[in-house]
Amino acid sequence: MNSSLPYKTKQFFFVLIKLSIVVGAFYFIYQKLLNNPDLKFEDFLRFLDKNELFSTKNIIILLVLSVFNWFLEITKWRFLISKIKRITFLEATEQSLGALTASIFTPNRIGEYGAKAIYFAKTHRKKVLLLTLISNMLQMSVTVIFGSIGLFFLYSNFEIDISYRILRGIAILAFITLFGFLGIKQNRFKMKGFSLEKVLDYVKNLGVHYLGFGLLLSVFRYAVFSFQFYFILSLLGVDLHYFDAMILITSMYLLASIIPSISLFDVVIKGSVALYIFGLAGINQLPILSCVLLMWLLNFALPSVFGSYYVLNFNVLKSLD
Template sequence: MLNSLPYKTKQFFWLAIKLSIVIGCGYFVYQKLVENDNFHFSDFYQNLIKNNVFSLKNSVILLFFTFFNWILEITKWKNLASSVQKISFYEATKQSLASLTTSLITPNRIGEYGAKALYFKKQHRKQIVGLNLVGNFYQMLITLIFGVIGFGFFYYNNDVTINFRRVMRILLLGLFLISAFFFGAKHFKYRGYSTEKARKFIDRIQFSLNVKTAFLSLFRYLVFSHQFYFLLLLFNVEISYFDAITAITSVYFIASIVPMLSLFDVVLKGTVAIWVFTYFDIPPITILSITTLMWIFNFVIPAIIGSYFVLIFKPVANK
């Protein structure tokens, strides 16, 4: 449809989309930080000042965690995308940060898939979407593995009350839906594409690439989970390393299995973290401050940089 539009019209169309993404992202970030009835910015600010969180030393360490986190994510994407079309580290950076900005206002960051695909020619876009899915799958797999182990220790060592009947109903429903998808989707086709083609695409991915992606996902998980732990130390929380790690992995595990608009990720993780850390008698304002800082450092700051790449984005010519 876009190919039939005059050149100037297409330029205006893309400019409108890019500005809408950037303005929308900025507005929702402002809403979450300043005009949030459940989160008082003045209390958050006072808590930061009280604990001297933004001293030069602390700021450098926190930014280092963020930098290393995104270096690993960008490297992971560069390796995956280069299996289809060789791209530089700078190109991978543009695609990763611009897609983050775009995805913040979409459920479960689904906008990331389309945003990255637009950087490639039409004939490569389905492969790019598939590779992005592979990268996110490994990140989710690492989160689930560590989360199940961490939550197991958390449950065993604390007097946690869980409605197992409700949990079993949810698990059985999930198992039924997954089974229905895999058995039913085998015969499902859409415009000539079937799950058989998707399986063949996954089989074509080199074993070495899968291993690299898994390890980069693991290292990235270790980086942001220890950034959380470092913030616990900055806020003078009295908790052992073992208890902290089991609580942190439990928070990410629970939050990861709840579908939610990415912009409200801070609300979800804050709510889950408050519940988990109440078992260690940690004040809710401290946990909210930490989850908000994690969101700012790992989503808001990269999204601001990504806004620039969104604004300078030029559609790829499909020739």
């Protein structure tokens, strides 16, 4: 009887952790909707209704774009993890959405790394961590490339009064890049028993075609959620040429991505950056804040709700089969 107690205790705490993650996720999403200092939820709903965003056609288009966005992310993860283990699309969906929910409380979604690794045997977990990092770096590379192009045209086409906060963010990013480069050159960084040199060798051995296809999926995903942002703006009455809108959107995503934050507050970070960027084009605050919040609901909050199902049904032994 006593010998079975530790196992039951572990099971109890494991269930408690899963429930805490899900309850916490729902609570914080609820708080974000009802206690947003920048945009009252009632004003948000009223503004959407005024612009007829709740029509069946618009809802279907927005949901299709969000589903396609996550379809590409799940497909990318399934492809990348195939280097370690071939998994089904359903398994990739469980890992991606479950990790999203589990990472809701963590800075820059760092909890995603551990959440995905736990689905695999201990012998593979270090490589799973690396592949998760590669997946995120591929997406970040696309954000930097298109964002840099966007910033170039933004600087060329708009009068920009660069604030101290933006200069500080750029300086921090440059410092981190320089520090990382020097660390790579001197091989000072370690990662759980792996030297950075070994990590880089592992990445090189993945092959150009492998990384290239992952990058291509990242580009497609970026194109989808960028277009979705533009589509919502157009529904909310923002009159912008597509090219001009893409300049602002790509610049916004780049500047927002270099600011460390908890995923839960991503809507706040993007909202403040979006207000500054779109303010250069004379766009009012309400449609911008409404667009950012709706994008957050469609591509973060809603998938997190679905991910909570996978968190609650997660079984360590079953995941290792």
